[in-house]
Amino acid sequence: MEDIKELTKAEEQIMQELWEMNGGFVKDVIERLPDPKPAYNTVSTIIRILETKGFVIHESFGKSHRYLPKIEKEDYKKLVTGKLLHNYFDNSPTSMLSFFLEEKKVDVKDLDEILQIIQKNKSSS
Incomplete structure (x- = not known):
């Protein structure tokens, strides 16, 4: 557990939604976020950072990805x-x-x- 990095506020907000849903697509995360909704590209970038940090993994469905929590x-x-x-x-x-x-x-x-x-x-x- 020592290799887990702390999350930024934006990353933690996205992770909270992924934990709550037990995974989902970028559009699913955006739907759950409060208004004003962030841009699709913003959420997508944050999720890719979370993947780089080892917090999420993805399943590919053609060109789209479903992101799943890797860290509990x-x-x-x-x-x-x-x-x-x-x-x-x-x-x-x-x-x-x-x-x-x-x-x-x-x-x-x-x-x-x-x-x-x-x-x-x-x-x-």
Whole structure:
């Protein structure tokens, strides 16, 4: 997983759609993007960059290509959250959770769910 590269904002937006659809053609991705829609060539170029970076593969259908995720969303999530934890919270999950609590990004319902997860993991250890 260490050889996975981070994505630009535009690349990540395209990957989110490909993950959601579990693959598709350029036109399918464009349909799912918010207005104003980017040009076909723009999306096509970004997808080819994603292929170069190893995030997608393609199947050929004549002159058109169907692009499929090669990197799982879960693997990319691990990379991004690991970098966030390392770069901004000194590898401390406690610091990260405290930050979200202080910024009011976590409500009481979220805390209850977190506590349930903690209890479940304590029980299985």
